[in-house]
Amino acid sequence: MLLKNDIEARELLVEYGNRLVEENLVQGTWGNLSIRLDKDHFICTPSGIDYRRLTPEDMVVVHIDSLKSEGKHKPTSEKGLHAGIYRNRTSVGSVIHTHSKSCCIFAAAEMPIDVEDDEIAKQIGRGIKVSKYALSGSKKLIENTLEALGYNSGCIMSHHGMIACGFDIEDCFEKTRLIEKAAESYVDKRLGNCGCME
């Protein structure tokens, strides 16, 4: 997907933010999305505003190296993580971070996801790694996440959630959705046997 300009990116962030809510991948203000604008900048969702209330004008432009931002709001508190991915991987055009429920189960257990469905594995790979734990917003979190992510579609962030990246936001959203689906499917198959819900 080739973006015509900054305005199109803003509108896409609004659209996909609402889609994340509709698919129950985010709740309220949690999670964040971004789109690369050029080699030095990306545009992202602001901190602390409900997705259903976001407008294109609310989005924030961030410089990848300096992390300086332009906009009427503060950028997402995970801007450093988004910037780190854009810096490390020049082919990435979009990043989505969620606290989706099934991925959080793996995040809480500090476990990677074995993707059992062949069709899903074709699109996101056989294994989704898990990063070592670090405090939210810290440099260590960025380092650990980048290490677990590598050149893969996404990774689980211990005790936090998940992050996915794609060549554009449509691709990134689909990977986010599939990673959650792989996690959900893995857990559902084992729930009946473990007796943990009694």
Added chain:
Amino acid sequence: METKNIIARYARMIAPLNCLEGENPRIFLRIDKKCLTTNKDCDGFSIESKDIFDVTEKACLEKDVLMTLKEDKAMILCCTPYVSICISSGRRILPVIDDMAQIVGPEVKVVTHSYQNITGALKKSSAVMVRDGNSLNGHVLVTGRNLYEAYTALLVLEKAAEVMLKADCIGGAKPIGKLDCALMRRKYRRSYSKLEREHRDVTEK
């Protein structure tokens, strides 16, 4: 009237989450030295401002607890599905996701229904699971500096309970360390998000 409308709005938001058997969810809101609450005979789905009344002078343990809290002025009494499993099994909800550590606290215990037990548990966390006597049933009390914060804590707690329980089938959830929990909790309690300020009800000073 504005305050009562806000309470009614939150009661309607909470109603679909509730799975208490034979009991309706309730909201308590402290305003200076008074306490408003929702009528316990109202199920919350159709609650209106006329169903909210002053309980300051009435015998009510939850009101007594709320009036002694230092910062928190809002309390929700409810029971959500995965929290109810923890109550019936006597299982603490641990900080297995950092949302819980920040917004609710380091752990949420199951206690029996008494003023001392409940106030003791609420010293370190914004929630406590309360069992009714010898029964396996109970409810959760969730507090916040305003109704938005209490409501958010309720959602996060239910999510943490679900995540913790389901993680048992993949090896078990590991709690976040106490120091990290304390750091995250302090950061959250010291700073309001913009959204929280927007949702802050009129009673907050």
